[in-house]
Amino acid sequence: MARHRGGSTGARNLVSSRAFCVFRPVIALCAARRDVEIIVAIELLCRKIGMTQIFDESGDAIGVTVLDASANTVVQIKTEENDGYTSLQLGFGDRRPSRTSKGELGHFEKAGVSPKQHLVESRVTPEVAAEYKVGSEIELGIFEVGQRVDVIGKSKGRGTAGVVKRHNVAVKRRTHGTHEAFRHAGSIGAGSYPGRVIKGMGMAGRMGNVRETSLNLQVAQVDSERNLLYIRGAVPGHKNAIVRVRQSVKAKAQETKA
Numbered sequence: 001m002a003r004h005r006g007g008s009t010g011a012r013n014l015v016s017s018r019a020f021c022v023f024r025p026v027i028a029l030c031a032a033r034r035d036v037e038i039i040v041a042i043e044l045l046c047r048k049i050g051m052t053q054i055f056d057e058s059g060d061a062i063g064v065t066v067l068d069a070s071a072n073t074v075v076q077i078k079t080e081e082n083d084g085y086t087s088l089q090l091g092f093g094d095r096r097p098s099r100t101s102k103g104e105l106g107h108f109e110k111a112g113v114s115p116k117q118h119l120v121e122s123r124v125t126p127e128v129a130a131e132y133k134v135g136s137e138i139e140l141g142i143f144e145v146g147q148r149v150d151v152i153g154k155s156k157g158r159g160t161a162g163v164v165k166r167h168n169v170a171v172k173r174r175t176h177g178t179h180e181a182f183r184h185a186g187s188i189g190a191g192s193y194p195g196r197v198i199k200g201m202g203m204a205g206r207m208g209n210v211r212e213t214s215l216n217l218q219v220a221q222v223d224s225e226r227n228l229l230y231i232r233g234a235v236p237g238h239k240n241a242i243v244r245v246r247q248s249v250k251a252k253a254q255e256t257k258a
Contacts, residue, residue, distance in 0.1 A: 038123055039123065039246070039249060040123050040124055040125055041122065041123075041124070041246040041247045041249075041252075042088065042090075042122050042124060042128070042138065042142060042246065042247075043090075043120065043122045043152065043244040043245065043246040044069060044072055044090075044138060044140075044142065044143075044244065044245045044246070045072050045090055045092035045093075045118055045120055045242060045243075045244055046067040046068055046069045046070075046092075046229060046242070046243050046244070046245055047067065047068040047070075047092075047093070047240060047241070047242060047243075048065065048066075048067055048068075048153070048235060048237050048238070048239060048240065048241045048242075048243055049066040049067065049068055049228075049239065049240075050065070050066060050239050051063060051064065051065050051066070051234070052064060052066055054220060054221060054230060056220075062220055062232055063232070063233065063234075064220045064221070064230040064231060064232055064233075065230070065231045065233065065234060065235040066228055066229075066230055067228065067229040067230075067231060067235070067243065067245065068227060068228065069139075069140045069143075069227050069228065069229040069245070070092070070093075070227045071137040071138065071139045071140075071227070072090040072091065072092050072137065072138045072139075073090065073091045073092075073113050073116065073135065073136075073137055073138075074088055074089070074090060074091075074111075074132050074133065074134055074135065074136050074137070074138065075089045075090065075091045075107070075108065075111045075113055075116065075119060075134070076088075076089035076107075076111060076134065077089070077129055077132065077133075077134060078121070079126070079129070080126065085123065086123070086124055086125065086126050086129050087121045087122055087123045087124060087129075088121065088122050088124055088128075088129060088132060088138075089119060089120070089121050090119070090120055090121075090122060090138065091108075091113065091116030091117075091118065091119050092116060092117065092118045092120075092242070093116060093117030093118055093242075094114055094115065094116065094117065095115040095116060095117045096115070097115055099115075100115040111134050111135060112134070112135050113134075113135055118242055120244060122246075139224075139227075140222060140224055140227055140229060141224065143219050143222060143229065143245070144219065144222065145219055145220070145221060145222055146218065146219060147218070147219045147247075147248075147251075148216050148217065148218060148219075148247075148248035148250070148251035149217055149218075149219055149231065149245050149246060149247060149248050150213055150214065150215050150216070150217070150245070150246050150247070150248050150249060151213070151214045151217055151231060151235045151236065151243050151244070151245050152211065152212075152213045152236075152243060152244040152245075152246070153211075153212060153214075153235060153236035153237035153241055153242070153243035153244070154209060154210065154211055154212070154236065154237055154241065155208045155209060155210055155211075155212045155236045155237065156208050156209070156236075156237065156238050157206075157207075157208045157209035158206075158207035158208040158209075159206070159207065159208075160204065160205065160206055160207070161204065161205070161206075161207035162183055162185075162204045163183070163184075163185045163202060163203060163204055164183045165207065166202070166204065166205065166207045167202035167203075169185065169202070171183055172184075185202075185203060185204065188201055188203065212236040213236075214233070214234070214235060214236060215248065215249065215250060216248050216250045216251065217231050217232060217233050217235075217248075218231070218232040218233075219231060219232070220232040229245065231245075
């Protein structure tokens with residue numbers, strides 16, 4: 001005789017209805033992510049050299065980040081017919097063949113280019129992809145002084161950090177009975193209700209070493225002779241880090257509205 005497990009039918013329906021209510025926002029969020037507009041722009045690979053300052057026409061000093069924007073080589077062109085989307089595969093930096101796998105060597109030999117250290121795809125429109133051929137180079141000339149750009153890179157890794165450094169939590173006063181909890185997080189609970197730690201609570205943990213995008217930065221200077229790009233302000237990443245520079249999304253949206 002089969003044993004009946006669980007509660008009554010009404011209780012099971014109540015649990016299932018609650019579960020559906022809990023997962024409904026997740027389903028909606030997943031559906032919304034499918035409709036996210038994909039950014040379509042050439043992302044030029046550059047190497048971060050460091051920061052310096054230059055002087056503008058009025059004599060004011062401007063802090064800038066210097067990027068080595070040597071030519072990027074088009075290694076592959078992906079099309080809607082063959083790959084389901086349109087993009088340019090760009091290579092940056094030379095690599096010794098002895099340090100390259102046989103599969104990668106075959107990929108570069110098919111394109112007729114020397115092995116590259118870094119490969120990145122840029123989603124573009126079919127019209128932009130038609131302007132380039134495999135083996136052609138994309139140079140610094142696609143940017144101009146005063147243009148707004150976005151810079152994508154990986155932030156500096158800070159290791160395991162506490163809440164004061166990671167989330168800018170205030171340090172407790174060193175007086176009137178405060179003992180060894182000057183830089184502690186303090187209470188993280190929410191009382192009897194909801195009786196759990198709220199998601200997203202700022203706590204100690206690994207800091208940095210994540211992908212970041214600095215939006216709407218300004219190109220301060222373009223040095224075509226030395227392939228140097230001067231970006232006003234800070235750029236994510238350490239020295240010699242590889243970053244990607246593209247046309248600003250915000251500036252492009254403003255042009256579309258105008």
